[in-house]
Amino acid sequence: MNKNNMSRIEPKTLKGFRDFLPKETRKRQYVIDALRKVFESYGFEPLETPALEYAEILEGKYGEEGERFMYKFEDKGDRKVALRYDQTVPLARVVSQYSNDLPLPFKRYQISNVWRGENPQAGRFREFLQCDIDTVGTNSLLADAEIIACAAKGLKALGFSKFKVLINDRKVFSGLIEDNNKLPAIVRAIDKLKKNGREKVIDEIVSAGIEKGLAGEILQALETQKPTENINRLFGYLKTLGISEGNFEFAPFLARGLDYYTSTIFEIEIEGYDAGSVCGGGRYDSLIGMFANRTIPAVGCAFGFDRLIEAMDSLNLFPADLTTARVLVTVFSKELFEKSFKVASTLREKGINTEIYLDEQAKMDRQLKYADQKDISYVVIIGPKEAGTGSVTLKNMRTGEQKTVPLEQLGEAVKQ
């Protein structure tokens, strides 16, 4: 590396791309770790796919938006390549490419970034984390129930209690009109009922080529729609899987815009967080087989990671002491720094994340200020008096309280 003429380059990130400084990254890690644990408790297995794929693997899979927003370029070997746009098409590729190594059903989770060159706006980014679970290779309704139960348990693990899984069956819609070609447009219109209101939805159905009277009837039919047998069975499974009845309900207007869902669809909304659903998914039986050239049923869901973080922030669900180091061991003097080193090592061995101040000559004030800036809960001071008596001074940075603690009790004192 050389640094000629570096001075003129302004340090900045691309629009829609973000640095996550430690405070933010810790929150993200907290959520990822909690979700991973729940996913794995259900036996979902981790999968990693490359950031770059042959463009032809991704092209033509994401509609007109995908063509516009996909990051595509030619590499130095003149290959047309594209950055991962979602985690479902790579999953379809994997299922087909390694069919001999992956016993079905294949239950996998993937948590990785995707890239979309959308126009950045509130809550939209060009690089963002996706967090998916999918079960591939079975059309059992048990799999649908498990995906929903696992998603609900994930939210519980994060501390959400008041949430609702809205559930519908795409098949409800196919009984609504005779001409199934018009169905996708109608479904897309219904999907926006909550956002656009009844009038606008009827207008949109009309512009899909349905006469106004029929459009009204369609909405009415949905209003009086009873849960299908499928949905009733699904609800039974959910209860057996330990999901409270208060946490899910039949939602006949739920449509989910994407064309590829074939049966069960669901979205999860959180009470007190109105920016939209934090998780959505369903059954999509004709997508995963696209590279394998046969039908491979699948059901899955994706968490909106940025929304999860936002919802947790607004409902105050992050632990108050989500800092990396719990303790800063200060260094009193050049003569005494070895004592500090040893105390720090002992705390670490007890599983307590511990920083040592990395300068034997820094004033105590400066060391305390550093602990404060970094939200470290406890500061340990070992001066000549403490060193002589086998004790330390322990300062609680939250309360300001300061006390002398025998060395052997220090671990317990900072764990409380």
Added chain:
Amino acid sequence: MNKNNMSRIEPKTLKGFRDFLPKETRKRQYVIDALRKVFESYGFEPLETPALEYAEILEGKYGEEGERFMYKFEDKGDRKVALRYDQTVPLARVVSQYSNDLPLPFKRYQISNVWRGENPQAGRFREFLQCDIDTVGTNSLLADAEIIACAAKGLKALGFSKFKVLINDRKVFSGLIEDNNKLPAIVRAIDKLKKNGREKVIDEIVSAGIEKGLAGEILQALETQKPTENINRLFGYLKTLGISEGNFEFAPFLARGLDYYTSTIFEIEIEGYDAGSVCGGGRYDSLIGMFANRTIPAVGCAFGFDRLIEAMDSLNLFPADLTTARVLVTVFSKELFEKSFKVASTLREKGINTEIYLDEQAKMDRQLKYADQKDISYVVIIGPKEAGTGSVTLKNMRTGEQKTVPLEQLGEAVKQ
């Protein structure tokens, strides 16, 4: 998404890019989790930077190789962008861009992919994980010691016991010749002593413009080189930090090719693994300030992630039961699947990762085969007899042993 004409597209990955199926990903996660835990125990904080940067941020920082191997392209807004090539230049950008929010010393770790369009060969990939710790903003030798101690503890946490941290001080070299301009070429030559042998190294020093006699003297001087005062102090710190003397040594020929190191340098080699060092780093005091236009001292190191995995594989250090689900609860019949669901939920609540077989109609044989294919340790069977007596049949898939266990003892039985 639509799947028109999908059938002709062959599912494949780009050369130098890898899918990690669950078995491999679990190993990777195991290593990442263990290292993260150690890094955080020392107070290193997590940082995330974008995969894409303005090209000018990265250009000119990685020498001629960097220009050749960097993935660069124009995005749809005609911005010149580049994929992350390492984690150090982004760190330099971050330190300068957020100088008000990051109290120094800033100790961070970053574990993320980087992309380099090298010609793929054994052990070289175009997408690979980097795993860095760095301490920025202090020139205290304590920081050097802490980086080395933390790296050593990381290896211990992974189960490595016989490893050696080879340590040198770049300043040793500057006393060797008068013309310091020739030093980088000499250092690069010495760095290859182990690989190329004495003869070739002397030839290379000669072609850097040093006469043969002097080249020999340089090597001799290094052979009799005593540890500098700096290195002796560093060794003292390492001992205080709990690193055994057997795990580190003075290595006067260690040079590390990169020009930017300014003082302490080190590499870690593992006994029984000969493909190269698994970790390397040192002090580099004139790099991190490049965007801030001032000198910001720094010391850090990077683990070679793929080599770590390889070394762990070859030394058999991964836990034998590194599977996602520990138990498969089978489904005996449509009438009894609720019992199976409940048992699975109970096991999960006890912290045991548990899969349920997702088909009420599958034959028991097929379910057992599935557990076997997925390396699941235990299978639980709940037939009419078991259901009637509040017990389950527990089959150990490793030993083949099968026994009846009362429901309330099942958790304990599979934890053993």
